[in-house]
Amino acid sequence: MKARVHITLKNGVLDPQGKAIQHSLSALGFDGVEDVRQGKYIEVDLTETDKDKAYAAVEEMCKKLLSNMVIENYAIDIE
């Protein structure tokens, strides 16, 4: 199974990378950009075939390694 994980900064946490992109877009002449937030996108291929077990495993991975729970949220899609 394939798990798609999105790691995003929690609301209120400063995102200097996103701000840098926003300023660059503005410098390149793109108007009407109100905000940019950058996160991570991780694809994990698993041998597990049970959807619930795969979800539980990936959630454990998020908590232990993939995300920093203090400042980041994670979202998991299994397919």
Place this chain on the structure above:
Amino acid sequence: MKARVHITLKNGVLDPQGKAIQHSLSALGFDGVEDVRQGKYIEVDLTETDKDKAYAAVEEMCKKLLSNMVIENYAIDIE
């Protein structure tokens, strides 16, 4: 409107970050991880209200700044 952009490495392009995650997961005792690929996830808030125009603008942003077209693919969702 909000655009969600996924920047992923093209197939065949080496992904050392993904490999590092894979090895760390293995070291933490997670079995059954076949492959890990890491990409970027960018949310762009736009003042534009026309879906097609928003898509075109974000596609232009991807080509000019957000992605390296030689080694990366982009996918855009507008909502």
